[in-house]
Amino acid sequence: MTDNDTPMPEPNGHPDQGNETNANEKAYWSENIRLLWTLMAVWFVVSFGAGILFRGFLDQFSLGGYPLGFWFAQQGSIYVFVLLIFYYTWKMKRIERKYDLDD
């Protein structure tokens, strides 16, 4: 078996290598990355933060019969995860349209 000879599949996209397209794609990509940082921060805070690291502190409050930290660990984080994905889907569609890169 020799290495380095896997044929490249035809790129599916349309990377016509004009500079304008490149600048456009770069701007699109960095906006995506900024959005990802924000959303992943929320993801981290509701699960690792509220459900684990600060659970002891949050447990002094309660939500109905749930200690708050316990609620985040077994219920709340999951609800936020669902919202995060749908928000990302919605926001990305707008960003893609803005740069005319949607599918």
Added chain:
Amino acid sequence: MSTQTLIYLFVGLSFSLYIGIAIWTRAGSTKEFYIAGGGVHPIFNGMATAADWMSAASFISMAGIIAFAGYDGSVYLMGWTGGYVVLALLLAPYLRKFGQFTVPDFIGTRYYSKTARVVAVICLIFISFTYIAGQMRGVGIVFSRFLDVPITLGVIIGMAIVFFYAVLGGMKGVTYTQVAQYCVLIFAYMVPAFFISFLITGNPIPQLGLGSTVNDGSGLYVLQKLDLVLQDMGFGAYTDGSKSMIDVFCITAALMVGTAGLPHVIVRFFTVPKASDARKSAGWALIFIALLYTTAPAIGAFARINFVETVDQTAYAEAPEWFKNWETNDLIAWVDKNDDGKMEYRSGDAFAGSPDFTGETGKSGERLIANEINTASENEVYVDKDIMVLANPEIANLPGWVIALVAAGGLAAALSTAAGLLLVISSSISHDLLKQTFRPKITEKGELMAARIAATAAIVVAGYLGIYPPGWVAQVVAFAFGLAAASLFPAIFMGIFWKSMNKEGAIAGMISGLVFTFSYIAYFKLISPETNIAANWLFGISPEGVGVIGMIINFAVAIGVSKMTASPPLEVLKMIDSIRVPRGAGDASVH
């Protein structure tokens, strides 16, 4: 109709439904066999992903684990759902845009290397087989308890069903059967949950019931009552775990990242028409999963309350029927330490290990065991965590059709996951090893035949592992996640987000992550299990959570090596540019 007749009826009906769907959706091409033609609607794909994902472990074991672990059970809840955020945001849309058939496809192409592809195939097969053996075992348990057939026959029936729709239908057949299986399993999970939540709290919605007061007149909240009752019996508080914070943190992280790196889950997102559909579909999948995952902690808590109340201080002679049923199936045992005929349920093990029945019965009619009695604890009851979900309807005295539904649901959960795993194993062999590596000249027809043969072989191996489970299977199923987190996830992630990652870096990273994680787990679980205590663990991280360290090692090695070697060729850089924008995803066939 008797409960037994209802069980046969429900299971029979669900099986004919799966077979009917398989006949209706036969795969005619490799594209249909591998990725269902790429034209699955995002909501259907969400359901299929949910069924694919929720295995026998989620359906049968998870609520039971939470019932006995309390807060510590949160690692599974957060870990197995948070992974979908990682998947939807960081991997799925890009992999869909890439538009090929398998996970090793992506790694092999992105890292322009057959070696990388083969390493990825090895990781994939390793992860998938550890996972699948547990599914066939779940099928066996459900069959033996509910259908009164020996475990071996149960596994063989399960294999035959999976063979039928996975081998004939490929991904297309599996997708639509999984949609049906999701409906069966979620219905089967929710119905008893509504009943039990209503019985205990007066509120039928389990997610709200868990935060409500118990309707026994005490005015206590469910969780308060559990804490009080359990502490009285010498257990720790339910809302307070016994694992260290760093361990909880690392296990959760390993499960999250591992979920995002599981090949049979990733490949589901290759089946939707567009990159943006992959995101949408992950969102739907998580909604469908969250329904079960937010219910499980409620079922766990209610089951624990019910169990304590019906078992503790009850005379064995008056024990409810379900108690004796599960005792007959070896999953419950009672040893009358103080010779009073009553069952004392307390903290601590009743005896060492799992029950070793002598075949004789004691004074009260209980099955005697030969295990060494643990005199340090007053506890007299042994209970296998896995029975809680299956026994719950009986414990709560629900009607026979609910019990029958749960049996059909457990089978749906195990079979759907098994089928998904079999497919990724077979496609990695026929597509990645044969077509892309060793037999590039194979025809499409030949490749399709190879895929079917590989799927058949994988079913036989999985069935064998289910019938004769090697001791290590149960021990390592949970570790599939650690291995996925430490091997495949970093390679895929950097392939998308780190342009200068090259093949040398990726290969070195995957191998070092896999070897480190595997050795750590093997050392504590297989080689010297007696040293498996917190004091000996690296930074206090248990083998369950060590995948995170493996992942960090993978990243570090990959980045270090890539800095010292040549950067990837221009065409690869162009490919990365192309997968980063959604426009122009490959065509899809509508069905």
